[in-house]
Amino acid sequence: MTRVMASGVFDIIHPGHISYLEQARSYGDELVVVIANDDTVRRSKHEPITPEAMRARIVGALKPVDKAIVGGHGDMMDTVRYVRPDVIVLGYDQHFQEGELARRLEDEGMGGIRVVRATECAEDLNATRRIIAKIRSMGGAP
Numbered sequence: 001m002t003r004v005m006a007s008g009v010f011d012i013i014h015p016g017h018i019s020y021l022e023q024a025r026s027y028g029d030e031l032v033v034v035i036a037n038d039d040t041v042r043r044s045k046h047e048p049i050t051p052e053a054m055r056a057r058i059v060g061a062l063k064p065v066d067k068a069i070v071g072g073h074g075d076m077m078d079t080v081r082y083v084r085p086d087v088i089v090l091g092y093d094q095h096f097q098e099g100e101l102a103r104r105l106e107d108e109g110m111g112g113i114r115v116v117r118a119t120e121c122a123e124d125l126n127a128t129r130r131i132i133a134k135i136r137s138m139g140g141a142p
Contacts, residue, residue, distance in 0.1 A: 002028030005085035006118075007071065008094070009036045010059050011049045016091075018062070019121035024089035025064035027116065032083050033059050033068045040071065077108050088113055092120040 006024035010017055010033075025031045035056045041048045048055070052070045060068035071079050080088070088105075090096050098115045105113050 001030060002086045003030045003032060003084065004028035004087045004089060005032050005034060005080070005083045006089045006091070007034035007036065008091055009041050009045060009048070010055050011041070011046075013058060013062075016121040018064075020089075020091050020118045021059075021062060021064040023118040027087045027089055027114075030066045031064055032085065033065050034071045034079055034083065035059060035068055037071050037073060039073060077104070077110075080105070080108075080110060080113070085113055088115050090115065090117045092118050 004024050004027045006021060008017070008020070021031065021033065024033075035052055036044075038048050038052045041052075050058075056068045056070050059065055069079075069083075072082075088101070090098065090101070094117075098117055102111075102113075102115045105111055105115070
């Protein structure tokens with residue numbers, strides 16, 4: 001069995017997320033999705049719209065996903081060790097570089113994990129922040 005790991009915030013689910021998860025699932029038999037915890041989202045992107053447990057529940061209910069977990073607060077390598085993936089699929093817009101992540105995995109004794117990048121989804125509304133901006137421009141959110 002080939003276990004695949006994908007990760008992200010998944011704050012407002014949009015077609016880009018679905019495409020990413022479908023692509024990730026195509027690399028193996030089991031897809032485990034790591035949902036960024038609320039503190040990580042605050043540090044790296046924005047105040048979460050929905051809490052981490054809710055985001056994990058929503059993502060876990062999506063067809064391509066076998067299991068969704070909330071990521072830890074420490075080193076991401078701890079989460080990789082916990083999930084034990086054969087393949088890590090990065091989102092097309094995630095800041096990691098495939099080669100850099102592969103080298104870090106090698107340094108951490110997990111060099112057999114394949115790292116690939118998903119492609120962009122053409123029908124995407126270009127990420128959660130743009131969806132939020134559109135809602136605000138329509139007078140829907142403060």
